[in-house]
Amino acid sequence: xxxxxxxxxxxxxxxxxxxxxxxxxxxxxxxxxxxxxxxxxxxxxxxxxxxxxxxxxxxxxxxxxxxxxxxxxxxxxxxxxxxxxxxxxxxxxxxxxxxxxxxxxxxxxxxxxxxxxxxxxxxxxxxxxxx
Amino acid sequence: xxxxxxxxxxxxxxxxxxxxxxxxxxxxxxxxxxxxxxxxxxxxxxxxxxxxxxxxxxxxxxxxxxxxxxxxxxxxxxxxxxxxxxxxxxxxxxxxxxxxxxxxxxxxxxxxxxxxxxxxxxxxxxxxxxxxxxxxxxxxxxxxxxxxxxxxxxxxxxxxxxxxxxxxxxxxxxxxxxxxxxxxxxxxxxxxxxxxxxxxxxxxxxxxxxxxxxxxxxxxxxxxxxxxxxxxxxxxxxxxxxxxxxxxxxxxxxxxxxxxxxxxxxxxxxxxxxxxxxxxxxxxxxxxxxxxxxxxxxxxxxxxxxxxxxxxxxxxxxxx
Numbered sequence: 001x002x003x004x005x006x007x008x009x010x011x012x013x014x015x016x017x018x019x020x021x022x023x024x025x026x027x028x029x030x031x032x033x034x035x036x037x038x039x040x041x042x043x044x045x046x047x048x049x050x051x052x053x054x055x056x057x058x059x060x061x062x063x064x065x066x067x068x069x070x071x072x073x074x075x076x077x078x079x080x081x082x083x084x085x086x087x088x089x090x091x092x093x094x095x096x097x098x099x100x101x102x103x104x105x106x107x108x109x110x111x112x113x114x115x116x117x118x119x120x121x122x123x124x125x126x127x128x129x130x131x
Numbered sequence: 132x133x134x135x136x137x138x139x140x141x142x143x144x145x146x147x148x149x150x151x152x153x154x155x156x157x158x159x160x161x162x163x164x165x166x167x168x169x170x171x172x173x174x175x176x177x178x179x180x181x182x183x184x185x186x187x188x189x190x191x192x193x194x195x196x197x198x199x200x201x202x203x204x205x206x207x208x209x210x211x212x213x214x215x216x217x218x219x220x221x222x223x224x225x226x227x228x229x230x231x232x233x234x235x236x237x238x239x240x241x242x243x244x245x246x247x248x249x250x251x252x253x254x255x256x257x258x259x260x261x262x263x264x265x266x267x268x269x270x271x272x273x274x275x276x277x278x279x280x281x282x283x284x285x286x287x288x289x290x291x292x293x294x295x296x297x298x299x300x301x302x303x304x305x306x307x308x309x310x311x312x313x314x315x316x317x318x319x320x321x322x323x324x325x326x327x328x329x330x331x332x333x334x335x336x337x338x339x340x341x342x343x344x345x346x347x348x349x350x351x352x353x354x355x356x357x358x359x360x361x362x363x364x365x366x367x368x369x370x371x372x373x374x375x376x377x378x379x380x381x382x383x384x385x386x387x388x389x390x391x392x393x394x395x396x397x398x399x400x401x402x403x404x405x406x407x408x409x410x411x412x413x414x415x416x417x418x419x420x421x422x423x424x425x426x427x428x429x430x431x432x433x434x435x436x437x438x439x440x441x442x443x444x445x446x447x448x449x450x451x
Contacts, residue, residue, distance in 0.1 A: 011215050011216075011218075011219065012243075013215075013216065013219035013243040013246065013247050014215065014218055014219055014222070016219075016239060016240065016243050017218075017219055017222035017223055017226070017240065017243065018222070020226055020232070020236050020239075020240055021222070021226050024231065054211065082210075082211050082214035082215060082218070083211070103214050103215070103217075103218040104214060104217045104218040104220075104221040104222070105218060105221075105222065106221070106222075106225055107222050107225045107226045108225060
């Protein structure tokens with residue numbers, strides 16, 4: 001079965017670019033703000049979440065904290081934000097994000113990072129999430 | 132706009148440090164010199180004067196510093212706003228030529244790239260415009276504009292947005308308007324800004340109505356939408372620089388530069404006019420602006436005469 005990725009970003013263009021980048025290897029679900037991302041994380045049980053920070057309502061960091069607090073199972077959360085100051089990056093990583101990619105991003109790098117975080121065992125056995 | 136004030140701030144800092152030493156100068160002179168008793172009062176006076184000078188200087192420096200921080204945070208916000216669409220463009224370019232990309236997806240990606248470039252262009256344009264208007268107090272490139280042609284032309288650029296989002300866009304021009312003597316470019320961008328806002332804060336099924344009428348030596352324009360509206364506390368600040376109303380439509384279109392309505396105000400005021408806004412949350416927003424008749428070598432008078440002779444014209448209403 002294809003692994004599932006949740007793309008949470010308030011910009012439609014970014015969501016489409018990411019979906020186009022990843023749709024061949026993964027099944028994609030999308031959210032356009034933090035609250036929706038949280039709801040989708042509960043409902044869809046994604047294997048990876050690509051999470052923007054500057055979103056309306058609940059921002060990405062708070063979403064990250066709530067997902068972590070709810071212990072929704074093995075999910076690799078990758079931050080994808082245009083904020084590149086060390087404080088925000090450090091905070092996100094300390095809160096449990098496993099990777100931080102800054103915008104503007106290279107789609108190939110996103111693919112590489114996801115492949116690195118989500119490795120498949122030989123013979124199509126279940127995926128293991130590297131932390 | 133981001134004129135470097137840190138230089139001034141730095142100079143003030145040096146002057147301030149030097150003045151700290153100046154406080155003691157009158158006393159030092161006293162010790163070195165004859166040390167007359169009468170001079171004590173003068174020394175106290177001089178020292179107090181220098182102390183007051185330092186306090187004033189500190190205040191000025193603080194103000195400049197806070198202006199600096201504001202400008203820095205604006206620069207950061209602008210950079211952030213530019214990075215979003217830039218990410219989309221770079222992303223599209225990186226994957227669009229991949230061999231297994233379906234034509235349908237390619238087309239969608241190209242649309243994203245075009246829309247993102249447009250939004251970057253708009254942001255840069257509004258930054259340049261406000262800068263131009265604030266600093267240089269630009270001279271308006273006035274010309275006679277026939278509103279019956281100008282308004283449909285300007286609105287036609289938004290027709291696709293209307294169809295795309297299921298929002299009705301209508302134009303109502305009170306018949307036989309005299310030509311308006313104004314800066315065409317600026318007037319067009321005022322309408323573009325107002326229409327963009329109206330679309331930004333409207334959902335499917337909403338209506339956006341543009342009205343133009345003439346009377347009492349004034350042109351009156353209205354852009355009214357039936358969108359989500361603006362709260363009372365936000366209303367008083369929307370024409371301020373960098374003010375953004377939170378909670379528009381989801382998606383990238385929600386983010387503004389905080390300069391759109393500020394620019395409109397500057398542009399309308401440069402024409403000697405005024406702009407006002409009225410809104411009710413949940414019911415919609417109406418932006419009204421007036422531009423007084425600015426005489427232009429008889430063109431308007433001739434048109435007014437024609438208008439009077441032919442009687443008041445019929446109101447023309449069109450759906451864009």
